[in-house]
Amino acid sequence: MKKMIIHGGQRLSGSVTIGGAKNSTVALIPAAILADTPVKFDMVPDILDVHNLMLILQSMNVHSLFEDGVLSIDPTEIIQAPMPSQAIKSLRASYYFMGALLGRFGSATVTFPGGDNIGPRPIDQHIKAFKALGADVFEEKGTVHISTGEKGLTGARIFLDVVSVGATMNTILAAVKADGLTTIENAAKEPEIIDLATFLNNMGAHIRGAGTDVIRIEGVPVLRATNVHTIIPDRIEAGTFLSLAAAAGDGIQINNIIPEHLESFTAKLIEMGVPLEIGEDSVYVPKALDLKAIQIKTMPFPGFATDLQQPITPLLLKADGSSVIVDTIYPQRIKHVSELQKMGAHIRSENDMIVIDHTEMLSGATVDAGEIRAGASLMIAAMMASGTTTIINAENILRGYGSIVKKLSDLNAEVAIEDDHVKTMVEK
């Protein structure tokens, strides 16, 4: 078990560069096994999810190498083999191997995925799509078996009952080499879906409409990589640093941002009174004073991202008055609430609402990063607090925040990650 130790109260300044998007990367790596050539990704974040996906690739005889942000994957000698269940369980996105293996071999056997513990996370819409494409699906003891038998996959019209990032991506992965036209209606519109479609289209796929709620996929027999795919910047990591900068910064420049991906978030910061200076691919956050309380409702893209409701919470503690968050995607995503209370935060959850009242001062405490964004929220609160905070289960933070100790230390934070009693990464 790892713990993150933060000595709070330092004012932060300087600049930070955002890495490639976790939620693109974790779909692109499984997508690589659909290629008939080796593939290369650039701007790959150094996060635990990537290392676990590499372990899963290894189990299928797919060689991968991760060096200086470039991940090379050679799927040309892939075999179907049992996958390491611990790695599968360590992340949500292992479910993308269902669509990718189905597209590659016409069958897939994948243990039910893990990922963040943020309330119920069914995959009924993924299964519905696989069935519509002609696969038989059955679940036994936590493992999903999917197969098309001799008949192969055939394009179909699929209407998703709920807007789902994972079901949209998985349907694309299964349909990209299927016979004929697949139409996904009520598709999710997240930028990471466009990134996946761009990667596949550059290899010869025929996917149109990614980024809208109707996606059309004309199946192709072969996918060949001819260039390096550069992963889009992580809008959730960017939002986390924007919140940190407004909460504890004396002027912080955040580089490698696509501002259009963050409009619902930056609009809320501006509404609070944070005087953001938004550039073409960067945002400068000056010292923020006199913040106003706001109301937030999380929605599918382009709405306010559920993954950013916890990271913005510590900033809301600084606002004058009561702020309210309603997470419509994951109403039970409240693991940070009890932990922030331990630090003295005036925060409570009631009837699917999180109410955040002005809090003059936070104090360091031992708190639990129950999941990735709860961890991000605690990390920011710890920077604002007086004294030392120890965040246990820090692996959850490392699932999605690459080089986090270095990035925070470069901003003048006093932070380290310790492995039980042994220091593994101390940058300052």
Ligand SMILES: CC(=O)N[C@H]1[C@@H](OP(=O)(O)OP(=O)(O)OC[C@H]2O[C@@H](n3ccc(=O)[nH]c3=O)[C@H](O)[C@@H]2O)O[C@H](CO)[C@@H](O)[C@@H]1O
């Ligand atoms: C690896 C990845 O990209 N993870 C993101 C992805 O998760 P993930 O793809 O798992 O989330 P979905 O977009 O699928 O979930 C959205 C909503 O649909 C529901 N649902 C989903 C699928 C399904 O078959 N049935 C169903 O009812 C879910 O319970 C949830 O309430 O999108 C979430 C919502 O933006 C983000 O929080 C996660 O960071």
Ligand SMILES: C=C(OP(=O)(O)O)C(=O)O
């Ligand atoms: C919920 C998240 O991740 P995952 O879907 O990978 O568990 C997240 O990134 O906030």
